[in-house]
Amino acid sequence: xxxxxxxxxxxxxxxxxxxxxxxxxxxxxxxxxxxxxxxxxxxxxxxxxxxxxxxxxxxxxxxxxxxxxxxxxxxxxxxxxxxxxxxxxxxxxxxxxxxxxxxxxxxxxxxxxxxxxxxxxxxxxxxxxxxxxxxxxxxxxxxxxxxxxxxxxxxxxxxxxxxxxxxxxxxxxxxxxxxxxxxxxxx
Numbered sequence: 048x049x050x051x052x053x054x055x056x057x058x059x060x061x062x063x064x065x066x067x068x069x070x071x072x073x074x075x076x077x078x079x080x081x082x083x084x085x086x087x088x089x090x091x092x093x094x095x096x097x098x099x100x101x102x103x104x105x106x107x108x109x110x111x112x113x114x115x116x117x118x119x120x121x122x123x124x125x126x127x128x129x130x131x132x133x134x135x136x137x138x139x140x141x142x143x144x145x146x147x148x149x150x151x152x153x154x155x156x157x158x159x160x161x162x163x164x165x166x167x168x169x170x171x172x173x174x175x176x177x178x179x180x181x182x183x184x185x186x187x188x189x190x191x192x193x194x195x196x197x198x199x200x201x202x203x204x205x206x207x208x209x210x211x212x213x214x215x216x217x218x219x220x221x222x223x224x225x226x227x228x229x230x231x232x233x234x
Contacts, residue, residue: 048077049090051098052116054108056081057126061107068101082123118162120148121155122170129174129197140171176212179205183221190217 053065058081066079072094075087090098099109110116124147128140141152144167148155159167175197182193191202199205209217 049086049088049095051084051086051095052110052119053082053084053102054110054115054119055106056123064105065102065107068105069098072098072101074098081127082119114158114162117148117155118159121159121167124148125167125171125174129171129178140168172208173212176209179209179217180213180220183217186221193217 056062056065062079062081065084066076069076069079069084069086074090077085077087079085088094095109102109110119121144124144125140128143144155145152156167159165159170163170165173179193179197182188182196183190188196190205194202194205197205199208206216209215209220213220215223
């Protein structure tokens with residue numbers, strides 16, 4: 048059995064694309080989730096390189112460095128948290144990551160900052176703002192509903208954080224309705 052850590056898997060379509068690629072390569076997929084796939088076969092270095100090249104053609108990257116694998120897992124967990132429809136999830140980011148990663152938040156935070164050049168908290172804020180942009184674009188929820196859904200303590204705090212990141216208020220963004228970034232390009 049071989050576990051593959053894969054960078055830039057950010058949505059269900061990514062899972063489907065990687066699943067299809069692995070199956071077309073003749074591999075038996077045991078499990079697949081954001082950032083990780085497990086195949087039944089023990090892969091040779093040559094086969095891993097072949098898979099890496101095919102993944103790269105789709106915009107993914109096969110990771111081998113332990114530090115990079117940890118960073119990608121943190122990013123995947125944050126993206127999942129931000130896109131979670133669990134409106135009752137009020138777990139602190141540090142508690143969530145510590146629980147999911149099985150490491151102290153200080154260790155994770157230090158590694159993340161060293162490798163990416165930004166803090167975990169900043170990455171989280173950037174992901175939340177991108178999600179807010181998405182929700183604004185859908186035009187299904189009021190700004191107050193979006194603030195509640197995204198666990199902001201107030202609409203004013205959401206607006207302040209949004210303006211800090213984008214240079215405009217959510218209302219100004221709604222008028223322009225542009226400027227969304229791909230999730231894997233954040234940070």
